[in-house]
Amino acid sequence: MKEHVPEYLQELPSGGIVTPKEFQASGTYCGIKTAKESLDLGIIFSKTSATGAALFTTNKICAAPVLLGRKNTRGGKLRAVVVNSGNANACTGERGYKDAEEMALITSKLLAIPPEEILVSSTGIIGKHLPMDKISAGIQQASASLGNTPAHGRSIAQAIMTTDTRPKSIAIKIKTQGKEVFIGGICKGAGMISPNLATMLCFLTTDAKISADLLHTCLVHSAEQSFNRITIDGHMSTNDTAAIIANGASGVEVTSEGAELSLFQKGLDYVAGWLAKAIILDGEGATKFIQIFVTGAKSLNDATKTARTIGDSPLVKTAMHGSDPNWGRIVSAAGYAGVELDEANTTLHINDVLVYEKGMPASFDHATLKTSMQARDIFIKLQIGTGDYSDTIRTCDLSKEYVSINADYHT
Amino acid sequence: MKEHVPEYLQELPSGGIVTPKEFQASGTYCGIKTAKESLDLGIIFSKTSATGAALFTTNKICAAPVLLGRKNTRGGKLRAVVVNSGNANACTGERGYKDAEEMALITSKLLAIPPEEILVSSTGIIGKHLPMDKISAGIQQASASLGNTPAHGRSIAQAIMTTDTRPKSIAIKIKTQGKEVFIGGICKGAGMISPNLATMLCFLTTDAKISADLLHTCLVHSAEQSFNRITIDGHMSTNDTAAIIANGASGVEVTSEGAELSLFQKGLDYVAGWLAKAIILDGEGATKFIQIFVTGAKSLNDATKTARTIGDSPLVKTAMHGSDPNWGRIVSAAGYAGVELDEANTTLHINDVLVYEKGMPASFDHATLKTSMQARDIFIKLQIGTGDYSDTIRTCDLSKEYVSINADYHT
Numbered sequence: 001m002k003e004h005v006p007e008y009l010q011e012l013p014s015g016g017i018v019t020p021k022e023f024q025a026s027g028t029y030c031g032i033k034t035a036k037e038s039l040d041l042g043i044i045f046s047k048t049s050a051t052g053a054a055l056f057t058t059n060k061i062c063a064a065p066v067l068l069g070r071k072n073t074r075g076g077k078l079r080a081v082v083v084n085s086g087n088a089n090a091c092t093g094e095r096g097y098k099d100a101e102e103m104a105l106i107t108s109k110l111l112a113i114p115p116e117e118i119l120v121s122s123t124g125i126i127g128k129h130l131p132m133d134k135i136s137a138g139i140q141q142a143s144a145s146l147g148n149t150p151a152h153g154r155s156i157a158q159a160i161m162t163t164d165t166r167p168k169s170i171a172i173k174i175k176t177q178g179k180e181v182f183i184g185g186i187c188k189g190a191g192m193i194s195p196n197l198a199t200m201l202c203f204l205t206t207d208a209k210i211s212a213d214l215l216h217t218c219l220v221h222s223a224e225q226s227f228n229r230i231t232i233d234g235h236m237s238t239n240d241t242a243a244i245i246a247n248g249a250s251g252v253e254v255t256s257e258g259a260e261l262s263l264f265q266k267g268l269d270y271v272a273g274w275l276a277k278a279i280i281l282d283g284e285g286a287t288k289f290i291q292i293f294v295t296g297a298k299s300l301n302d303a304t305k306t307a308r309t310i311g312d313s314p315l316v317k318t319a320m321h322g323s324d325p326n327w328g329r330i331v332s333a334a335g336y337a338g339v340e341l342d343e344a345n346t347t348l349h350i351n352d353v354l355v356y357e358k359g360m361p362a363s364f365d366h367a368t369l370k371t372s373m374q375a376r377d378i379f380i381k382l383q384i385g386t387g388d389y390s391d392t393i394r395t396c397d398l399s400k401e402y403v404s405i406n407a408d409y410h411t
Numbered sequence: 412m413k414e415h416v417p418e419y420l421q422e423l424p425s426g427g428i429v430t431p432k433e434f435q436a437s438g439t440y441c442g443i444k445t446a447k448e449s450l451d452l453g454i455i456f457s458k459t460s461a462t463g464a465a466l467f468t469t470n471k472i473c474a475a476p477v478l479l480g481r482k483n484t485r486g487g488k489l490r491a492v493v494v495n496s497g498n499a500n501a502c503t504g505e506r507g508y509k510d511a512e513e514m515a516l517i518t519s520k521l522l523a524i525p526p527e528e529i530l531v532s533s534t535g536i537i538g539k540h541l542p543m544d545k546i547s548a549g550i551q552q553a554s555a556s557l558g559n560t561p562a563h564g565r566s567i568a569q570a571i572m573t574t575d576t577r578p579k580s581i582a583i584k585i586k587t588q589g590k591e592v593f594i595g596g597i598c599k600g601a602g603m604i605s606p607n608l609a610t611m612l613c614f615l616t617t618d619a620k621i622s623a624d625l626l627h628t629c630l631v632h633s634a635e636q637s638f639n640r641i642t643i644d645g646h647m648s649t650n651d652t653a654a655i656i657a658n659g660a661s662g663v664e665v666t667s668e669g670a671e672l673s674l675f676q677k678g679l680d681y682v683a684g685w686l687a688k689a690i691i692l693d694g695e696g697a698t699k700f701i702q703i704f705v706t707g708a709k710s711l712n713d714a715t716k717t718a719r720t721i722g723d724s725p726l727v728k729t730a731m732h733g734s735d736p737n738w739g740r741i742v743s744a745a746g747y748a749g750v751e752l753d754e755a756n757t758t759l760h761i762n763d764v765l766v767y768e769k770g771m772p773a774s775f776d777h778a779t780l781k782t783s784m785q786a787r788d789i790f791i792k793l794q795i796g797t798g799d800y801s802d803t804i805r806t807c808d809l810s811k812e813y814v815s816i817n818a819d820y821h822t
Binding site: 058059060061062088090091092093095125126127128129233236237238313314315318319321322324326327328329331332334335336340341343344346356359360361398399400402403404406407408 | 469470471472473499501502503504506536537538539540644647648649724725726729730732733735738739740742743745746747751752754755757767769770771772809810811813814815817818819
């Protein structure tokens, strides 16, 4: 999640999922959500044949489209995504699976591509069957209105939103050997967000030419640093999906031997990092962007687990909401993470201020630190003194607004 | 946590920690807390020699009095507890440990008992050194005002409170072979509550005569079902302590062979269960008492882990706060608990209403269930279809008030 944009990489202000060549998209309203001004169904489409890769939730209760998606992406060919919001098609048994297959079939006929090259995705309420008549009409509408203008890019980013307050969309251009490659992406949060992955749908497109296997490797690498390192409420979703389609339309080939791979990977990391940060910034009720950097751990897993335990503690999150340097909550959360920790060598900085040093309270200017914590971004750095591994988790605060959103959201 | 009081056991309405024979207690204000109407230091004292047992937090960051307490209770002799609230004496290094030792020494001189027979306990803010001058004056005051009236019992229950809204105190009488044994107890919550144990201080007294080893076994048994089966916010504390003192003053001996053991254990289970429930009912911002019963698990650990994962999900807790039968959140939390679960054999009841049956949504009267969930007590029963083990976790809801308390509580 670099704030610094490297030279070879250019962020495109009005770019999005259709910025890479030969991609189209659309978003429409078909009546799944009750608010008519919202969009609830969309399609992403590559006009030419393409490779694809996807990652899915590790929740043992997973949605029908996830089951179908695992099957359909196995072959490494992917040309379209059909996605609805407002209904997750999760916990819906056999009928749910048939409904997901039906979504692929309808889309397949309209786009004249094999149903196996379509990723079906859903997000929204769990445990309700899809209104297939509405879905069917929506797919027809969406397929009839595909296009590649910025407005098309915005409409698909809107169509996947649930409690998100804003669409999340980015595109970048990578220059390599005089040629250009584009990567575009959209995603949605905003609650039920915890690795691996978050409740999160993320769709990426690129006009790089790249094999499905290598694309999968690149996607795993990017997701590990981004979507798998964020948490809003520690609740892993049933529908998490991160997928990428690569249609080769740029003419630039990315291979495991070529120099383009490193640039492509960095570009994809950048896009995934940007989208993951956008999810946290728009987390339910979020007012803070908190980075928790744990260092001195005995293993990477220990570092990740410690950072995640701190990031999931409601006591830490409420303290951050109150801009309060309540470091005891951070240190005590690390203590129950279930990892090796050496109290006498544990040291904590908040926003670069030393607050706890080698197991002892440090003296610091409370008012100054509190003032710095009133800014949106808070940086926590904890050294746990048992090894050389480190990791970062990004999260948001816990506010009354989060409680409102989730206590008043009625089934 | 039986609601039903068995015949041989009598709950004493105005009973408490000094109800068992030959126990005294007192609570006083010595200036650790800023509010002068509150109490912040107390002593529990057995006038005769006694055995004791104690359990402590498993947090790797643990408070100085916990370190000292582990040492002092090893010998199995315990005659007094000296406890302060308002300052946890945690993350305070060597000086913190010396302060805890000093608390034992001062108490030892005033009560004329060995310092090794004194359990020191602290609760409150983490990372501040104890104001030893105030503590010392407080211990003198408290030791000078020891007594065994109901008012003395109330004052010690108040002296251990932090964000608790009310003292938690109980005593029972067990009748066995024409004789009577008493067990009394007090505890405090109310945030940083998650097994094992909760941020919780719990002190128990009994006039049964029982060896330290057997007393320890009985305490572990009771704690497993009570304090280790509750969660308020999933944040394990640095100071958790549950201790019991047995002075034998009733003349009733409890041995591993005798018939009294079963009655004593049941009585202790009852007191611990009652106190654990009182902690949940007075959880920070709590408006609900939620029991999560997981059945059909492959192991006891799987059952416990699943129930705890559900009980710690902020999405489940906010849905319960809104009295909303949002069963998808419950089922999806079970899915990421990291245990074996068979979706096609997973069935969920909320307040005895079938809402999800063998992996499929069940049809139920939403309005009726919602109405029943507006009551304080909510009962969740989840069958996960992989074995024969079951367990229960008790928790509360997550309200805006929790956020207020913890975002506005300033260090």
